[in-house]
Amino acid sequence: MKKLRLHLCFSTYMLASLVSATALAAGPDYAKAALDMMKADFKAKGPATMERMVQQDEAQAQCSANPQGLKPKLAQKLEQSQLSTIKYPADGQYMGDWKNGEKIAQNGRGMQSSDAMGSVNGGNCYACHQMSKTEISFGNIGPSLYQYGKLRGSSPEILKYTWGKLYNSQAFTACSKMPRFGHNGVLSEAQLKDIMALLMDGESPVNK
Ligand code: HEC
Incomplete structure (x- = not known):
């Protein structure tokens, strides 16, 4: 206990x-x-x-x-219902500022008893993902995201998928362990854009 x-x-x-x-x-x-x-x-x-x-x-x-995991049919149904919750950026613009995105990815604070009411949440991405070569303290519950943008490119489909994954991870993996950042209001639209830039921008440490 x-x-x-x-x-x-x-x-x-x-x-x-x-x-x-x-x-x-x-x-x-x-x-x-x-x-x-x-x-x-x-x-x-x-x-x-x-x-x-x-x-x-x-x-x-x-x-x-x-x-033990959902039966395939149920998993598919859950993913469909979660997919329908995703709100894409109103202005169609996915990219923010990767430097701010890196700070959000590093920040593990938010929604804890020791946080002030209304304080800005972090994304805590490094707790589960490798993201850059320079940060050597990272978890491995999730796959490495190092070189994410370089490997995937930034086609409209990839942008849409990546946004959706950040917004509501359960839309793509029914019982994902990854927080549903947009769906649960952990990160704002502007913060999600900064994270998108961190993953996609050629200048960000993720793609160096
Ligand atoms: C508690 C652990 C956890 C945290 C925190 C977390 N993730 Fe994840 N993430 C995962 C897992 C596990 C997966 C693998 C797919 C799945 O199970 O959902 C994943 C998958 C992904 C994918 C899809 C990768 C691919 O190859 O398609 C992206 C992109 C991603 N995470 C980005 C992020 C970002 C950015 C953050 C921080 C804002 C973050 N994750 C925070 C656990 C986490």
């Missing part, structure tokens, strides 16, 4: 999935017991609300109920 608590303090994005994954793996009665314990033990503070811990939307709930 102590270890789990530590995790929960640090993980801003995966509270609900952690709770339910831990709980559901052990069986339905334990699931309820674990959830009750969470509700009793944790107190909302600042932007770290109880809702995020104990309320799951339908997509999360389906993934939690199937920790």
Whole structure:
């Protein structure tokens, strides 16, 4: 429990999935017991609300109920419904400022009990992805994104896919571990554009 608590303090994005994954793996009665314990033990503070811990939307709930993975048909259905949530940039312009994007990718703060209400969130991309040659501290839950733009190019299809993946990762991988940055309001449209530039711009450290 102590270890789990530590995790929960640090993980801003995966509270609900952690709770339910831990709980559901052990069986339905334990699931309820674990959830009750969470509700009793944790107190909302600042932007770290109880809702995020104990309320799951339908997509999360389906993934939690199937920790071994969704059947292909169900996965496809979930991806379709998540795809329909994606809002593409209103002005059709995908690229922002990669320098700002790099700061957002490095920033792991946001929506934690120690953050001020209304403070700007980071994307914490390095926690899961290699992105540049210069930053050697990175996680590997996600694939390396080093040279992403160089390898993929910046065709309209790639821009659209990449934006969509950032906006709502579950539209492409039903039970993705990657936060749904746009869908859940973690990053703003302007921040997503800066991240797009980080991934795509030839001058950004991702493509050097
Ligand atoms: C908690 C871990 C996690 C975080 C944080 C995270 N990602 Fe991901 N990301 C993943 C995983 C896992 C995948 C592999 C596909 C999947 O399962 O969704 C992925 C896939 C991707 C892809 C698709 C790669 C491809 O080859 O198609 C892109 C682009 C991406 N992430 C960008 C980002 C950016 C940019 C950020 C920060 C704003 C970020 N990710 C934050 C876990 C994460």
